Amino acid sequence: MGRLGVLLLNLGGPDKLEDVRPFLYNLFSDPEIIRLPSPLLQAPLAWLISTLRAKKSQENYKKIGGGSPLRRITEAQGQALRSQLQQNGRDVSVYIGMRYWHPFTEEAIAQIKRDNIEELVVLPLYPQFSISTTGSSFRLLDRIWKVDPDLQKIKYTVVPSWYDNSGYLQAMANLIATELDRVKNPSAAHIFFSAHGVPVSYIEEAGDPYQKEIEACAALIMQRLNRTNPYTLAYQSRVGPVEWLQPYTDVAIEELAQQGVKELVVVPISFVSEHIETLEEIDMEYREIAEHAGIETFARVPAPDTDPTFIQALADVVVKALNDRPKLFSETIQPQKNTKLYPQERWEWGMTQSAEVWNGRLAMLGFLILLLELWLGRAQILQ
Ligand SMILES: C=CC1=C(C)c2cc3[nH]c(cc4nc(cc5[nH]c(cc1n2)c(C)c5CCC(=O)O)C(CCC(=O)O)=C4C)c(C)c3C=C
Ligand SMILES: [Fe+2]
Numbered sequence: 396m397g398r399l400g401v402l403l404l405n406l407g408g409p410d411k412l413e414d415v416r417p418f419l420y421n422l423f424s425d426p427e428i429i430r431l432p433s434p435l436l437q438a439p440l441a442w443l444i445s446t447l448r449a450k451k452s453q454e455n456y457k458k459i460g461g462g463s464p465l466r467r468i469t470e471a472q473g474q475a476l477r478s479q480l481q482q483n484g485r486d487v488s489v490y491i492g493m494r495y496w497h498p499f500t501e502e503a504i505a506q507i508k509r510d511n512i513e514e515l516v517v518l519p520l521y522p523q524f525s526i527s528t529t530g531s532s533f534r535l536l537d538r539i540w541k542v543d544p545d546l547q548k549i550k551y552t553v554v555p556s557w558y559d560n561s562g563y564l565q566a567m568a569n570l571i572a573t574e575l576d577r578v579k580n581p582s583a584a585h586i587f588f589s590a591h592g593v594p595v596s597y598i599e600e601a602g603d604p605y606q607k608e609i610e611a612c613a614a615l616i617m618q619r620l621n622r623t624n625p626y627t628l629a630y631q632s633r634v635g636p637v638e639w640l641q642p643y644t645d646v647a648i649e650e651l652a653q654q655g656v657k658e659l660v661v662v663p664i665s666f667v668s669e670h671i672e673t674l675e676e677i678d679m680e681y682r683e684i685a686e687h688a689g690i691e692t693f694a695r696v697p698a699p700d701t702d703p704t705f706i707q708a709l710a711d712v713v714v715k716a717l718n719d720r721p722k723l724f725s726e727t728i729q730p731q732k733n734t735k736l737y738p739q740e741r742w743e744w745g746m747t748q749s750a751e752v753w754n755g756r757l758a759m760l761g762f763l764i765l766l767l768e769l770w771l772g773r774a775q776i777l778q
Pocket of ligand 1: 406407408409419422428448452463464465521525527528591592593594605634665666669670671672
């Protein structure tokens with residue numbers, strides 16, 4: 396067997412407040428997040444949205460210590476996975492490739508080439524597949540691979556999703572059980588799965604399997620937990636005025652409070668590490684909504700991070716991938732080129748949702764006309 400590598404994929408997050416705007420620019424430049432009819436408009440739109448969102452986003456990162464912990468935790472997961480595989484008799488090098496911030500996927504690939512890796516497992520740190528996360532990273536890697544003959548010599552395989560892996564389900568069930576046993580009434584507390592949302596158009600127009608995998612994942616975790624507590628699945632972190640997967644987490648929490656639920660145990664399920672959407676959105680924003688609505692206990696299950704059962708599960712996923720038939724980037728789900736993907740930003744000066752959409756469209760139009768005029772003016776000067 397040749398030199399073996401594991402490439403862990405994640406989204407990336409700003410390490411410090413100055414990184415927030417360029418990080419958002421990278422995110423909104425991705426046609427897998429927002430796709431416009433003309434690729435030429437992608438960069439101006441990304442600039443506009445990242446500039447409008449940066450201040451609010453920076454305030455949130457400030458509340459969790461001034462930056463995302465994602466890099467630190469992902470590196471710790473990488474080291475733990477390497478040790479685990481070594482204990483299981485496999486000597487591997489582990490690389491981290493983030494989609495929108497350092498260490499970028501391109502940096503990881505350059506290192507993989509320098510290390511002369513001959514066999515590679517590409518493992519996204521998202522248990523469920525979405526075209527906006529794993530799909531986007533696979534598309535990037537596919538493009539990099541196609542133009543690089545050295546990479547084409549590497550025998551690689553990808554793991555599109557692993558939400559049904561037995562060890563992962565066990566790790567989640569253990570983490571939930573520990574948190575449940577701390578509340579006042581462990582057998583009656585309501586278990587609340589909060590998944591990251593995506594716009595409905597991703598599912599209905601682009602064929603994203605994300606919702607199906609999330610629903611199956613929550614049901615499998617409940618089966619493994621083997622308790623009779625009631626549970627709800629809802630979706631958090633929506634951006635902009637288009638329709639995202641429902642029920643929305645904030646609305647669902649209020650409804651449960653109205654039904655008389657007093658104890659909530661919140662389980663983040665699209666993430667395997669703590670980051671802004673667990674530490675700020677769940678722990679601060681949703682907690683406040685819950686307490687205001689009359690929920691007395693708002694407990695949150697920690698993300699798996701470097702939990703030993705979870706790391707063993709990742710090691711099992713790697714070994715299985717090595718033993719299975721290799722799976723290529725091109726074999727995974729990809730949206731059609733003409734699929735509309737645009738979870739527009741919420742424009743702050745809008746009065747109602749539809750006014751916001753139109754304000755946004757008008758602002759965009761004005762901005763594009765301005766760009767066009769600048770460009771035409773420049774073209775005239777050059778003539
Ligand atoms: C605008 C559309 C977005 C989609 C679709 C989306 C899907 C999606 N994202 C994650 C996981 C993460 N997202 C993170 C940050 C983040 N995501 C968006 C937007 C979309 N995400 C924004 C604007 C941001 C920046 C933060 C903010 O301004 O709110 C992160 C990094 C968090 C960190 O700690 O830095 C992760 C991880 C999933 C799993 C997902 C779809 C399944
Ligand atoms: Fe996100």
